[in-house]
Amino acid sequence: xxxxxxxxxxxxxxxxxxxxxxxxxxxxxxxxxxxxxxxxxxxxxxxxxxxxxxxxxxxxxxxxxxxxxxxxxxxxxxxxxxxxxxxxxxxxxxxxxxxxxxxxxxxxxxxxxxxxxxxxxxxxxxxxxxxxxxxxxxxxxxxxxxxxxxxxxxxxxxxxxxxxxxxxxxxxxxxxxxxxxxxxxxxxxxxxxxxxxxxxxxxxxxxxxxxxxxxxxxxxxxxxxxxxxxxxxxxxxxxxxxxxxxxxxxxxxxxxxxxxxxxxxxxxxxxxxxxxxxxxxxxxxxxxxxxxxxxxxxxxxxxxxxxxxxxxxxxxxxxxxxxxxxxxxxxxxxxxxxxxxxxxxxxxxxxxxxxxxx
Amino acid sequence: xxxxxxxxxxxxxxxxxxxxxxxxxxxxxxxxxxxxxxxxxxxxxxxxxxxxxxxxxxxxxxxxxxxxxxxxxxxxxxxxxxxxxxxxxxxxxxxxxxxxxxxxxxxxxxxxxxxxxxxxxxxxxxxxxxxxxxxxxxxxxxxxxxxxxxxxxxxxxxxxxxxxxxxxxxxxxxxxxxxxxxxxxxxxxxxxxxxxxxxxxxxxxxxxxxxxxxxxxxxxxxxxxxxxxxxxxxxxxxxxxxxxxxxxxxxxxxxxxxxxxxxxxxxxxxxxxxxxxxxxxxxxxxxxxxxxx
Numbered sequence: 343x344x345x346x347x348x349x350x351x352x353x354x355x356x357x358x359x360x361x362x363x364x365x366x367x368x369x370x371x372x373x374x375x376x377x378x379x380x381x382x383x384x385x386x387x388x389x390x391x392x393x394x395x396x397x398x399x400x401x402x403x404x405x406x407x408x409x410x411x412x413x414x415x416x417x418x419x420x421x422x423x424x425x426x427x428x429x430x431x432x433x434x435x436x437x438x439x440x441x442x443x444x445x446x447x448x449x450x451x452x453x454x455x456x457x458x459x460x461x462x463x464x465x466x467x468x469x470x471x472x473x474x475x476x477x478x479x480x481x482x483x484x485x486x487x488x489x490x491x492x493x494x495x496x497x498x499x500x501x502x503x504x505x506x507x508x509x510x511x512x513x514x515x516x517x518x519x520x521x522x523x524x525x526x527x528x529x530x531x532x533x534x535x536x537x538x539x540x541x542x543x544x545x546x547x548x549x550x551x552x553x554x555x556x557x558x559x560x561x562x563x564x565x566x567x568x569x570x571x572x573x574x575x576x577x578x579x580x581x582x583x584x585x586x587x588x589x590x591x592x593x594x595x596x597x598x599x600x601x602x603x604x605x606x607x608x609x610x611x612x613x614x615x616x617x618x619x620x621x622x623x624x625x626x627x628x629x630x631x632x633x634x635x636x637x638x639x640x641x642x643x644x645x646x647x648x649x650x651x652x653x654x655x656x657x658x659x660x661x662x663x664x665x666x667x668x669x670x671x672x673x674x675x676x677x678x679x680x681x682x683x684x685x686x687x688x689x690x691x692x693x694x695x696x697x698x699x700x
Numbered sequence: 701x702x703x704x705x706x707x708x709x710x711x712x713x714x715x716x717x718x719x720x721x722x723x724x725x726x727x728x729x730x731x732x733x734x735x736x737x738x739x740x741x742x743x744x745x746x747x748x749x750x751x752x753x754x755x756x757x758x759x760x761x762x763x764x765x766x767x768x769x770x771x772x773x774x775x776x777x778x779x780x781x782x783x784x785x786x787x788x789x790x791x792x793x794x795x796x797x798x799x800x801x802x803x804x805x806x807x808x809x810x811x812x813x814x815x816x817x818x819x820x821x822x823x824x825x826x827x828x829x830x831x832x833x834x835x836x837x838x839x840x841x842x843x844x845x846x847x848x849x850x851x852x853x854x855x856x857x858x859x860x861x862x863x864x865x866x867x868x869x870x871x872x873x874x875x876x877x878x879x880x881x882x883x884x885x886x887x888x889x890x891x892x893x894x895x896x897x898x899x900x901x902x903x904x905x906x907x908x909x910x911x912x913x914x915x916x917x918x919x920x921x922x923x924x925x926x927x928x929x930x931x932x933x934x935x936x937x938x939x940x941x942x943x944x945x946x947x948x949x950x951x952x953x954x955x956x957x958x959x960x961x962x963x964x965x966x967x968x969x970x971x972x973x974x975x976x977x978x979x980x981x982x983x984x985x986x987x988x989x990x991x992x993x
Contacts, residue, residue, distance in 0.1 A: 436796075486979075486982040489791075491931060498924055498925075498927055499975075618924060625797065626801075662811075666802065669798065669801025674783060
């Protein structure tokens with residue numbers, strides 16, 4: 343417990359450091375806590391439980407209100423976004439190469455499911471473990487740099503993975519992609535996306551819960567301490583590189599979980615899953631939802647996946663124009679993201695009420 | 701022997717493109733602390749602009765070589781004023797994201813107008829043919845690219861190192877507050893420097909048009925290799941970026957020539973070099989150590 347209070351003091355004691363050290367930051371003139379999570383954590387208990395219950399209800403209802411295949415995509419992307427936010431929002435590292443883990447797991451899951459005929463959760467687990475294994479060397483090298491360099495290094499290594507997959511045609515089938523990934527599950531018929539959604543929902547919720555657990559553990563508090571003031575964390579005796587690497591591997595695992603489910607969901611894996619645009623999309627989903635809010639990523643995933651589906655359904659071809667436009671607008675005008683904005687408004691109202699009563 | 705020399709020459713020509721792009725990235729980064737993801741898109745626009753000018757208006761290569769960098773430099777300056785400027789006070793990652801979005805937009809704009817197929821661009825007559833170097837012949841156009849790039853990098857180096865403008869830019873790069881305290885208007889130089897970096901990317905694009913396939917995605921994968929190049933050279937070091945550009949070009953060409961059975965090698969060697977550099981000198985070969993994080 344002591345390390346927690348130490349770090350939180352450090353965080354509030356040196357606001358001037360924020361702009362220098364953390365990966366993404368609101369401007370210095372806004373000293374409000376950036377983490378929407380903190381705002382929710384401080385909200386009264388009934389608000390938190392009500393939000394959780396509402397979220398679960400929406401998750402249970404989703405494939406009834408949306409095209410089930412889209413709902414499945416949203417779940418997978420939610421995991422992907424949360425994995426990116428774990429690094430971006432809570433460790434201060436912007437990975438621009440997370441497609442490497444998402445895609446590697448997608449291919450591994452596909453291969454295991456096709457060749458070993460295991461039930462799909464086992465295949466997905468194998469894929470996610472493979473992604474975590476890949477995250478180890480990449481993370482080891484990448485955490486040697488911070489800030490913008492970290493983004494460039496992860497982007498470069500992800501591109502390397504892309505080239506390898508592109509060349510290694512005997513395994514990945516190159517441009518044709520892996521086809522016919524089965525959805526085996528002890529003889530249950532999951533060919534209908536509607537039932538498949540409910541089959542993967544527990545796995546996704548487990549992954550989201552794991553992310554929440556990580557962020558709220560003492561380990562997670564140290565990560566936030568490193569994000570806000572690495573020098574101080576180091577001075578306190580925390581092995582900063584090792585903490586960052588651990589976070590990176592955990593994040594790779596979660597991204598892999600999402601990627602594996604994505605592969606089974608589409609029954610098809612193409613090189614797109616490893617492309618740098620996929621990495622970029624994951625980051626913008628997080629920024630749109632709200633950096634450092636965890637649940638914001640889920641919201642961002644829902645918005646972006648739904649929008650893209652709507653665009654392709656209405657025959658609009660230049661999707662990059664819209665995705666790029668979202669990037670530009672969000673970064674220019676909406677840096678707090680959806681969840682961050684809501685949390686900010688809630689905080690302001692609470693502060694006003696306090697002022698009135700005090 | 702002549703085979704080796706020829707491969708080396710090819711490597712230097714390939715490296716010239718990396719060097720030009722890395723130089724622009726480094727100059728922009730030095731002055732604005734912005735890593736411009738859209739650099740590859742501007743390279744593509746340079747090549748595409750040259751193609752469109754020739755195909756639709758009959759403007760020759762030499763004119764395009766002047767027009768495109770000027771036009772793109774101007775566009776870069778407008779962009780800097782309009783959007784990038786608003787984010788420079790924040791963390792550099794925001795501008796990285798912004799320029800990433802711009803890349804997607806620029807690519808799709810070109811794609812929706814001209815499609816994804818590659819368009820050919822004829823080598824200008826004056827530069828077709830080969831030059832005889834005794835041991836081997838070399839296409840004149842490639843000799844021209846190499847000579848032109850070396851001269852250009854030398855000129856940029858001279859401007860930065862020996863002129864008053866260069867002095868201001870270097871000072872503003874290293875100690876912006878102190879430079880301001882000396883009564884120098886640093887802000888005045890930010891926009892032109894950004895425009896200049898973009899103009900270099902456009903120039904590289906025009907140079908690439910006769911040699912490489914002109915298509916909307918030609919800059920997309922290239923820019924990631926250039927990122928690896930500047931990590932290797934050290935983004936803060938202009939000399940390092942250019943040297944790493946030529947170096948990586950050489951290594952790739954040798955890999956292509958002597959390990960041609962393994963195409964993966966020449967594609968990924970730049971990332972392997974980057975990994976080694978990160979292990980051995982994390983700040984880059986010519987970079988200075990970052991302030992302790």
